[in-house]
Amino acid sequence: MGFLESLSEAAGLIAGFDRDLAEIIVLSLTVNLTAVACACLIGLPLGGAVALYRFPGRQFVTIAIDAFMGLPPVVVGLVVFILLSRSGPLGVLGLLFTPTAMIIAQTILVTPIVAALTRQIIADLWLEYGEHLRSLKAGTMQSVMTLLWDARFSLITVALAGFGRASAEVGAVMIVGGNIDHATRLMTTSIALETSKGNLALALGLGIVLLSITMSINALAYFMRARAGHMAAFA
Amino acid sequence: MRSPAPILPLAFSRVTYIVGGERLFGEASFEIGPRQRTVILGPNGAGKSLLLRLAHGLIAPSNGQVLWRGGGDADTTQAMVFQRPVLLRRSVLANIEHALKLKGIGRIDRRSRARGALAMAGLTEMAERPARVLSGGEQQRLALARAWALEPQILFLDEPTASLDPSAIRSVETMIDGFHAAGVKIVMTTHDMGQAARVGDEIIFLHRGQLVEQTPADVFFKTPQSKEAKAFIAGDLLW
Numbered sequence: 410m411g412f413l414e415s416l417s418e419a420a421g422l423i424a425g426f427d428r429d430l431a432e433i434i435v436l437s438l439t440v441n442l443t444a445v446a447c448a449c450l451i452g453l454p455l456g457g458a459v460a461l462y463r464f465p466g467r468q469f470v471t472i473a474i475d476a477f478m479g480l481p482p483v484v485v486g487l488v489v490f491i492l493l494s495r496s497g498p499l500g501v502l503g504l505l506f507t508p509t510a511m512i513i514a515q516t517i518l519v520t521p522i523v524a525a526l527t528r529q530i531i532a533d534l535w536l537e538y539g540e541h542l543r544s545l546k547a548g549t550m551q552s553v554m555t556l557l558w559d560a561r562f563s564l565i566t567v568a569l570a571g572f573g574r575a576s577a578e579v580g581a582v583m584i585v586g587g588n589i590d591h592a593t594r595l596m597t598t599s600i601a602l603e604t605s606k607g608n609l610a611l612a613l614g615l616g617i618v619l620l621s622i623t624m625s626i627n628a629l630a631y632f633m634r635a636r637a638g639h640m641a642a643f644a
Numbered sequence: 645m646r647s648p649a650p651i652l653p654l655a656f657s658r659v660t661y662i663v664g665g666e667r668l669f670g671e672a673s674f675e676i677g678p679r680q681r682t683v684i685l686g687p688n689g690a691g692k693s694l695l696l697r698l699a700h701g702l703i704a705p706s707n708g709q710v711l712w713r714g715g716g717d718a719d720t721t722q723a724m725v726f727q728r729p730v731l732l733r734r735s736v737l738a739n740i741e742h743a744l745k746l747k748g749i750g751r752i753d754r755r756s757r758a759r760g761a762l763a764m765a766g767l768t769e770m771a772e773r774p775a776r777v778l779s780g781g782e783q784q785r786l787a788l789a790r791a792w793a794l795e796p797q798i799l800f801l802d803e804p805t806a807s808l809d810p811s812a813i814r815s816v817e818t819m820i821d822g823f824h825a826a827g828v829k830i831v832m833t834t835h836d837m838g839q840a841a842r843v844g845d846e847i848i849f850l851h852r853g854q855l856v857e858q859t860p861a862d863v864f865f866k867t868p869q870s871k872e873a874k875a876f877i878a879g880d881l882l883w
Contacts (some may be wrong), residue, residue: 538732540697540724
């Protein structure tokens with residue numbers, strides 16, 4: 410079985426608009442994008458705040474956030490699994506093996522990436538804006554908001570980096586989602602499953618679909634940014 | 645039009661600024677009064693920018709005090725324009741509105757004040773353009789318009805024309821005249837003697853972080869009191 414065969418299998422999957430495949434794609438995008446949105450909601454203000462606020466332990470927080478960019482997905486999955494399992498502290502919520510559990514795990518994975526990159530971008534922009542904002546007697550919170558807005562085009566790239574992390578990982582969602590058919594099966598977990606079953610062609614086909622989706626989303630973001638940033642000067 | 649409680653005069657009392665054990669400014673004690681345009685003159689590295697930043701509160705003195713003796717609210721009645729204007733990645737109009745928003749001005753007032761300031765700077769037609777595609781001279785005029793919208797009692801200008809061409813320099817100086825005519829105290833640094841003579845009523849001459857003399861402009865250029873000022877006016881390098 411060769412690569413071409415897989416390609417044609419992938420093409421067949423897409424052309425035939427396989428219902429199961431569509432379901433997997435929709436669930437994958439829902440989980441990944443929701444996790445990235447949650448991570449941005451937490452990570453953008455967090456990164457901005459760490460960049461500008463002066464507080465004891467700030468260096469430690471910075472190092473921790475940077476280090477957490479490399480959190481192993483399986484470890485995050487395991488910790489979330491323990492927290493959400495029946496006997497765990499959050500077991501009563503009954504979230505284990507649901508899409509929500511996968512969103513929680515991926516949010517934990519993506520937030521440090523968003524926060525760390527945001528912190529660096531905002532700190533750099535502060536070097537340029539600092540005197541002006543201090544001249545205007547802007548409060549730290551006002552300064553963070555100003556800088557986040559003015560860095561918006563760079564921050565799109567940050568969100569994309571977060572999406573890359575979410576859409577590519579398999580370890581965490583496999584553990585907390587359980588890869589249950591029609592419930593918690595994502596692109597990556599399907600690929601892992603099909604590979605282990607020996608369906609290499611199908612696995613590769615799914616891989617190609619996943620790659621195309623990632624490419625499309627990045628292309629979309631690129632053109633959005635190019636259009637908005639016609640205002641070249643804004644970038 | 646200007647806020648009623650005056651903040652001037654501004655007094656430096658035994659002010660020094662020290663970084664890493666090296667004294668970069670002072671010790672200096674002097675007073676800057678209202679109305680007259682004060683020009684801080686001196687060669688590069690004389691401490692002109694430090695003096696402005698100390699006065700505006702961007703940096704704190706290592707010793708001594710910077711005092712506003714007028715009794716008014718000094719926090720909300722100052723503005724500063726930098727050598728390289730800091731323009732936000734937004735439209736020309738939004739740049740001014742942002743500054744007004746930070747001052748707590750309501751949305752409707754913001755728009756009309758920003759429009760008025762743009763008119764004063766001759767930038768009305770550029771209101772919707774991204775600020776950072778303006779030419780150097782237009783950018784500095786926008787920075788001045790933004791300061792105008794804030795309705796300050798005192799305007800600090802740090803070498804505002806250092807990187808501009810002659811016609812842009814002229815339009816910036818015209819705007820500075822506009823501030824002066826409206827009763828705004830001007831405190832400006834420059835190393836350009838021609839500009840100091842055009843803009844200044846009073847000269848503060850700095851050399852190596854020391855205030856060498858503070859004299860009326862006509863006196864300064866005709867009969868400088870210090871040998872450093874004499875050498876500077878004669879074009880002899882002071883270093």
